[in-house]
Amino acid sequence: KTITERKVDDALWELKLQLIGSDVSVIVADKISEEVKKNLVGVKIGLLENINEIVKNSLRKAVEDVLRVNINEKIDLISEIKNKKNKPYIIALVGVNGVGKTLTAAKIAFLLKNKGLNCILAASDTFRAGSIEQLEKHANNLNIKVIKQGYGSDAAAVAYDAVNYARARNIDAVIIDTAGRVQTDKNLMEEVKKIIRVVEPDLKIFVGDALTGNDMLRQAEEFNNNLGLDGAILTKVDADIKGGAALSISYITKKPILFIGVGGEYKDLEEFNVEKFIEMLMP
Amino acid sequence: SLGKKLSEAVRKLVRAPLVDEKAVKEFIIELQRALLEADTNVELVLELSKRIEKRAMEVELPPGITRREYVLKMVYEELTSILGKRSEPIRLKPGQSNVIMLVGIQGSGKTTTAGKLAKYFKKRGVKTALVCTDTFRLGAYEQLKQLAQQIEVPFYGEPATKDAVKIAKNGINFFKEEKIEAIIIDTAGRHKEEKSLFEEMISLSKEIKPQEIILVIDGSLGQQAYIQAKAFAEATNIGSIIVTKLDGSGRGGGALSAVAATGAPIKFIGMGEKIDDLESFDPPSFLSRLLG
Ligand SMILES: Nc1nc2c(ncn2[C@@H]2O[C@H](COP(=O)(O)OP(=O)(O)OP(=O)(O)O)[C@@H](O)[C@H]2O)c(=O)[nH]1
């Protein structure tokens, strides 16, 4: 028998809804489904073969293909830092409001310390109430230096200060925490572009909240177009999420997800496990 | 207003002289797509579109209305029946201390909204105070204190205390003495998997008996909105919802789903990071944003 367009559409409809229900952006679910459809329509299969099973397996493979960048371009952060000749290795965390950049900056510092690397934090959120105190307290807990200026100071200047401080002392890494910003605000995107331009980070990381819906695609795309992201971190994965956010980020940035945040403690940073996410998305 | 694709689907639908089943089906698919792209819960979308499809197939139109007007009216009616026709105010009993407690998922905007709400009340002549009961997040005390100082509203917190209920009670007693009419309690972020944090929220609700518990929802929250909101509503009596970050590109379907899950009306929306960026909820503009 031949796989007809009608049969593929019917099979894909249910599977698409499952992906969308797991927070895969509708656009991404559509694009992946279109690829599957193109490859299956007109294909001859055995009379006893189950079309729904074939479509499902084909979709699963398409999802694996999107997530493959996480395997092929996996970043070994510790090696990258150790291999950089001219210290410091500069990491910048960017993203919209409330996704977990500040806590993630502290988690990364905690990780580096445990791996025998020294690092400092840069308080480049000079706008939001309590942002400087928040990062200072993290630095205090971790017993590391935080470079800060006052509220209203230039975010890029703070980052620049931090890099110079680290360079003078041969410190392994600088982790720059930036202010949350909606990617639709042109002025705020100019501000973060300036921070990146001034310090030229080795790693520009987009921090995304795993509970985000279709907006994840717009956020990741805009930050990527403006800054050229090197990778992403997905937070709040412990909130019983279904994993679609990871697919949307991988799809639009074509860059790896380095870590996932799985709680509110410093230890709650894990490596992104592709198999685990595929199992969540297509059980 | 409707998005381009949905408008086109409506145009196709109404060009048909009789009820064209194919045109209705195409319209329903576009409607589902618009709602899903807006982050509306999948089950809710299927339920809504089934109802609208059935009604759109009715051959008998009410007198004096075109099929186009009928279909659009139907979509807005179905969505409005969830959201309500107009925004309701927060009811403050005069001459007494009203306790308003903000709860929600980590990073949703509770602390910022507490500040915004305090300024909103103060502007309307209500004696207002802020209390920080977030004992987990670093700098939570400083964050709310700075907002309180910015708008010159009294503030209470106990930076060294770990017991949120104790701080809340002490803050409320303190401000009752000061004849404060609206005491806004900011709480720590939490999600439904964090059982002990949910226990804390239940404790807070039982011990301080707020006049109103407000669930703060991020405007870009996705498919988990329905089930998370449901968990909050089953743990405490959620009286209303505030949707934040609608100055961004989130379409608000998560918030709509939260309303459907809790039965609580949206009373305010956050439209920016500044303390003035709080607006009363306006169902028509929310719906036009939802539908693209
Ligand atoms: N459960 C859980 N909570 C998290 C995770 N990551 C961050 N959070 C919480 O999310 C909230 C926001 O975290 P922040 O680090 O302040 O977020 P941010 O992106 O720096 O926020 P802004 O600077 O205001 O844009 C805090 O309550 C964190 O404890 C995570 O992986 N799991």
Ligand SMILES: Nc1nc2c(ncn2[C@@H]2O[C@H](COP(=O)(O)OP(=O)(O)OP(=O)(O)O)[C@@H](O)[C@H]2O)c(=O)[nH]1
């Ligand atoms: N653009 C925008 N940002 C907002 C809005 N409301 C809050 N924010 C920002 O969202 C981020 C998180 O706000 P918070 O008030 O710290 O959130 P929270 O719910 O108290 O966070 P936790 O206490 O950690 O759970 C901050 O950067 C706020 O400035 C809004 O309406 N628009």
Ligand SMILES: [Mg+2]
């Ligand atoms: Mg921050």
Ligand SMILES: [Mg+2]
């Ligand atoms: Mg808070």
